[in-house]
Amino acid sequence: MQILLIASILFTACCAVPQDLSGKMFTFPVESDVARVRLLPSGNNFTSVTVCLRFLTDLTRTYSLFSTASTANNNDFLIFKTANKGHFQVHTRGKNSQFYGLPDEPNTWYSICSTWDSNSGLSQVWINGNPSTRKVTFKGNLDGEPNIVLGQEQDAVDGRFDAAQSFVGMITDVHMWDYVLSACEIQRFASDLNFTPGDVINWRALDFNIVGDVVIEDSQINGCFHNQ
Ligand SMILES: *[C@@H]1O[C@H](CO)[C@@H](O)[C@H](O)[C@H]1NC(C)=O
Numbered sequence: 553m554q555i556l557l558i559a560s561i562l563f564t565a566c567c568a569v570p571q572d573l574s575g576k577m578f579t580f581p582v583e584s585d586v587a588r589v590r591l592l593p594s595g596n597n598f599t600s601v602t603v604c605l606r607f608l609t610d611l612t613r614t615y616s617l618f619s620t621a622s623t624a625n626n627n628d629f630l631i632f633k634t635a636n637k638g639h640f641q642v643h644t645r646g647k648n649s650q651f652y653g654l655p656d657e658p659n660t661w662y663s664i665c666s667t668w669d670s671n672s673g674l675s676q677v678w679i680n681g682n683p684s685t686r687k688v689t690f691k692g693n694l695d696g697e698p699n700i701v702l703g704q705e706q707d708a709v710d711g712r713f714d715a716a717q718s719f720v721g722m723i724t725d726v727h728m729w730d731y732v733l734s735a736c737e738i739q740r741f742a743s744d745l746n747f748t749p750g751d752v753i754n755w756r757a758l759d760f761n762i763v764g765d766v767v768i769e770d771s772q773i774n775g776c777f778h779n780q
Pocket residue numbers: 597599693695
């Protein structure tokens with residue numbers, strides 16, 4: 553009896569069933585150094601990465617949109633917004649690129665995709681399917697065990713969070729691929745057309761756990777479509 557109970561607790565803790573979050577979003581309603589969603593990826597040791605998601609916020613300070621840390625580096629793959637208008641950063645293994653002049657109006661849904669390729673070392677940011685310039689970050693593999701967090705910026709694996717870099721707002725449609733998406737695929741994602749879901753993180757089969765104040769709600773993008 554006791555053994556069965558322990559076994560079932562272990563099972564629950566270890567292997568959450570992936571959920572289809574189509575038509576849903578994560579709402580981050582408070583500024584804190586706790587509230588976050590941990591996304592459990594398929595795979596590691598990446599030679600290329602694309603991360604796409606949609607978000608809405610009214611923050612004008614710094615915030616993290618997608619934080620990957622490993623024991624090798626706490627900024628293994630980080631999409632970061634600075635306090636400067638239109639200024640985003642992509643960090644790969646601690647090296648970062650600066651992207652200027654991108655749209656960031658408050659209370660506006662944006663799709664953002666960030667790509668990185670280890671051969672060229674180039675990163676790029678796409679907002680609503682429109683490209684930034686391409687800039688060099690890091691050449692080499694991301695070979696640590698990735699710990700992926702929405703809502704907080706990791707300065708250690710799943711730790712050392714800073715409320716002043718936390719995300720407040722809504723995030724939906726999070727996907728991660730272990731390759732660089734073509735411009736066509738990125739633009740299909742931006743338009744919410746049929747696109748190939750992420751092979752590392754897939755919003756339609758999402759393995760995740762929530763810590764603190766994060767709410768799963770109906771997405772407000774295409775509200776009629778999703779709620780009819
Ligand atoms: C990561 O992959 C590369 C090949 O791309 C391989 O040479 C290396 O040994 C791998 N590292 C780990 C830790 O698995």
